[in-house]
Amino acid sequence: MKRLMLRFSPGFLLLAAVSMLGGVAHAESDVFLCVDQNGVKEYKNTGDTKGCKRVSLPPLTVTSGGSKPVREGGAVSKQASSTPSDFPKVDNGTQKTRDNDRRQILQDELSKEQQRLADLKKDYNDGTPERQGNEKNYAKYQDRVASMKEDISRSEKNIDALNRELSNLK
Numbered sequence: 001m002k003r004l005m006l007r008f009s010p011g012f013l014l015l016a017a018v019s020m021l022g023g024v025a026h027a028e029s030d031v032f033l034c035v036d037q038n039g040v041k042e043y044k045n046t047g048d049t050k051g052c053k054r055v056s057l058p059p060l061t062v063t064s065g066g067s068k069p070v071r072e073g074g075a076v077s078k079q080a081s082s083t084p085s086d087f088p089k090v091d092n093g094t095q096k097t098r099d100n101d102r103r104q105i106l107q108d109e110l111s112k113e114q115q116r117l118a119d120l121k122k123d124y125n126d127g128t129p130e131r132q133g134n135e136k137n138y139a140k141y142q143d144r145v146a147s148m149k150e151d152i153s154r155s156e157k158n159i160d161a162l163n164r165e166l167s168n169l170k
Helices: 010-021 092-127 138-168
Strands: 031-035 041-044 052-055 070-072 075-077
Touching: 092 138
Parallel strands: none
Antiparallel strands: 031 041, 031 052, 070 075
């Protein structure tokens, strides 16, 4: 019967240990580094075998994530999250300028993408683009036509996304 021996780097094991702790606020246990006769390193929580030495690890600090839903009268509601007092604030004029700059950038991108789409459709020629000199093989021609069709589809999706972004602006 063969034994499966897994080898993990110390960083990986530490990361795995931290992730297994999950929501535990504090967990303390001895950790031992054991080296067998073949030189294979293994981390254990007991040092009862030969070649094991206790490892001193720095303490772990686990913090909770964001706000969680709280039950009030049987319904689930989100806790009110407040902005920290030292959080940077931007005056309305600066924010308006930033919004206008963003709108202009999106409109410029939209016009470039629309021009690109028009050029692609012109070259595509309703699915029958002109053959190029290196396309004596019909398969090469079909590959280029399929690629052109994908480019047109991608460009149309980009235009839709840019229009959505513009419509989401105030």
